[in-house]
Amino acid sequence: MKPMHNLYKLPDSFFSEIEESLIKRKKQENDDIEHILRNYVKPVIRGKIRKWKIRWRGLHLAYGPSYEILGVIQRGYIIDIKGNKTKVK
Secondary structure: OHHHHHHHHHHHHHHHHHHHHHHHHHHHHHHHHHHHHHHOOOOOOOOOOOHHHHHHOOEEEEEOOOOOEEEEEEOOEEEOOOOOEEEOO
């Protein structure tokens, strides 16, 4: 009976590991976006990051084909985490 008891806990442990990895990935994405906004966007954002500050600078997020975040779009250029600027086609 003990092996069957462990089988019931298996989905919970499986989903908790997936949830932890998703939380880590989302936190990393948020940290990357904040790094871009504070260092590479012109003019840089100081203080709290507010919605109106982002709209005033004309910023948008750039997504890849599998919906991963590539960077921030400002005035026709994608700015990535390393500060490289690429013209949007």
